[in-house]
Amino acid sequence: xxxxxxxxxxxxxxxxxxxxxxxxxxxxxxxxxxxxxxxxxxxxxxxxxxxxxxxxxxxxxxxxxxxxxxxxxxxxxxxxxxxxxxxxxxxxxxxxxxxxxxxxxxxxxxxxxxxxxxxxxxxxxxxxxxxxxxxxxxxxxxxxxxxxxxxxxxxxxxxxxxxxxxxxxxxxxxxxxxxxxxxxxxxxxxxxxxxxxxxxxxxxxxxxxxxxxxxxxxxxxxxxxxxxxxxxxxxxxxxxxxxxxxxxxxxxxxxxxxxxxxxxxxxxxxxxxxxxxxxxxxxxxxxxxxxx
Numbered sequence: 696x697x698x699x700x701x702x703x704x705x706x707x708x709x710x711x712x713x714x715x716x717x718x719x720x721x722x723x724x725x726x727x728x729x730x731x732x733x734x735x736x737x738x739x740x741x742x743x744x745x746x747x748x749x750x751x752x753x754x755x756x757x758x759x760x761x762x763x764x765x766x767x768x769x770x771x772x773x774x775x776x777x778x779x780x781x782x783x784x785x786x787x788x789x790x791x792x793x794x795x796x797x798x799x800x801x802x803x804x805x806x807x808x809x810x811x812x813x814x815x816x817x818x819x820x821x822x823x824x825x826x827x828x829x830x831x832x833x834x835x836x837x838x839x840x841x842x843x844x845x846x847x848x849x850x851x852x853x854x855x856x857x858x859x860x861x862x863x864x865x866x867x868x869x870x871x872x873x874x875x876x877x878x879x880x881x882x883x884x885x886x887x888x889x890x891x892x893x894x895x896x897x898x899x900x901x902x903x904x905x906x907x908x909x910x911x912x913x914x915x916x917x918x919x920x921x922x923x924x925x926x927x928x929x930x931x932x933x934x935x936x937x938x939x940x941x942x943x944x945x946x947x948x949x950x951x952x953x954x955x956x957x958x959x960x961x962x963x964x965x966x967x968x969x970x971x972x973x974x975x976x977x978x979x980x981x982x983x984x985x986x987x
Contacts, residue, residue, distance in 0.1 A: 697740040698769070699724060700976055702760040702968040706846070708733030710759060718750065731981035735972075739766060755966065762963045762976060768946065769977050772924045774855050775915055775941055777933035778866035778873055778887070780809075781951055782880065782970070784843045787872045788822050794833050797825045810954050811936030815867060815907040819888065820900075827899025831892045834871045842872070844880065847970035852881045853987040854974055861922055865914045867907055867937050881987055886914055912940040930973060933957075949973055 699722070703710045708731075715727050715736045725739035743763050744750070751761045779786045792801035801822045808818035852862045864877045864885040877885035889902035904910075911933075919926055927946035931938070934953040942948030942961055950961035951970070958964045965972045974984065 696766045697743055697763055698737050698766040698978070699740050699761065699763045700730075700735065700737045701754070702735045702762075702965065702972050702975055703733075703758060704967045705731070705734050705969060705971060707758070709757070710734060710736060714757075714759075728980075730975045730979070734981070735968075735975040737975075737978070751964075758967045760965050760967050760972065762965075764947065764963065764976070768927060770858070771855070771930040771946060771977060772860055772928040773919065773922065773930070774852065774860060774862045774973070775911075775918075775929055775931040775945060776862070776864055776882075777911075777935065777938050778864055778876055779868050780934045781932055781938075782845055782848050782864065783872075783876060784845055785841060787837065787842070787868045788819075788826075790837045790841045791826055791829065791833060792822065794837065795826050795829045801825055808937070809935035810956050811939075815937045816905040819867065819905055819907070823890065823897075823901045824899045826890075826897045829897045831890075831895050831897060834890075838872060838875055842876070844876075845970050847968075847972070847974075849880050849987040850984050851970045851973050853985040854979060854983065856881065856883075857985040861918070863914065863918055865906075865911050865941070867905075867911075867935075869901075884918075886910070908937040908940045911938065912944055915941050915944055930977065932970070932973060947976065949976065 710733055719727050719738045722744050727736050727738045729736045754761050776782050786805050789802045792798045804818050804822050807813045808815050862882045864873050864882045866873050866887040868887050869890050870887045873885040873887040888906045891898040891900050929945040930947040931941045931945035932949040932951050950958045950964045
C-alpha cells in the first residue's frame with residue numbers, strides 16, 4: 696500500500712476539503728485523514744498513480760505540495776539534516792563574505808556549487824580563501840544578527856526525539872555555526888567543516904579533509920551502524936547538490952525548497968511547506984507534535 700500526502704504552508708493554510716476529496720476519488724484512494732486542517736491531509740492508495748507528476752505540477756500552481764510513498768515504515772528512527780538554507784534560512788559563508796566585502800563573488804560560487812555546476816570541495820576552498828584576514832569575531836556577529844531558523848525545525852526534532860528518534864546535523868558549512876544551531880534546535884550531534892583561525896583572524900584555509908557530498912553519505916552510514924538501524928530508518932532533508940547522496944541513500948529523502956536541478960532528482964519535494972512537512976510525511980498529525 697501507498698499513501699498520498701498533500702501539504703501547504705502552515706503560515707498560509709490553503710488546503711481545501713473539496714480538492715482533497717476530488718483527488719482521493721479520482722485516484723480511488725481511501726478515506727481522507729486530516730493531519731492539520733487547512734495544512735495537511737493524507738489518504739491510502741493501492742498503487743502509485745500513472746499521472747502523479749502531472750497532478751503534482753498542477754498543484755504546485757496552487758502552492759500545494761504532493762508526495763506519494765509506501766505507507767509501511769514511514770516513521771523514521773533518525774533525522775539527517777543539512778543546515779544552510781534547510782535548518783536555517785541563510786548560507787553562512789555568504790553572510791561572512793558579505794561582511795568581508797566579497798559577498799557578490801562568494802554568493803555566485805555558492806549558487807553554482809549548490810546547483811551542482813562546480814565541485815563542492817574546490818568551491819569551498821575558493822570561497823574560504825576570499826575570507827582570509829576576516830576577524831574571527833565576525834562569526835559571532837553573523838550568528839547573532841543574521842541567522843534565522845526555518846519554521847518547524849525545533850518541533851520536528853523534538854517530536855522525533857520524543858518518539859525515540861536521533862537527530863543529526865551534517866553540513867558542508869562550518870562547526871562555528873553547526874555547534875550553535877545544533878544546540879539551539881536540539882540535535883544530538885553535528886558534523887561540518889572547520890575554519891582555521893590564527894591570531895584572531897581567518898587564515899583563508901579550511902581544515903582538511905573537506906566535508907562534502909561523500910562525507911554526508913559516510914555520516915549516514917556510520918551513524919546508522921552505530922545505532923543499529925538500517926538506512927531505510929532515516930529521513931534526510933537538504934536543498935543542494937552535495938545533499939543528493941544522502942537523500943538517495945536514506946529511506947526517505949526530502950528536497951526542501953531545493954535548487955531545481957536537485958529537486959528534479961528527488962521523489963519527495965517540499966516547495967511550499969516548512970520543516971513540519973517532514974512530520975506530516977511520516978504520518979504525524981498536528982496533535983502529535985511536541986513543542987520544544
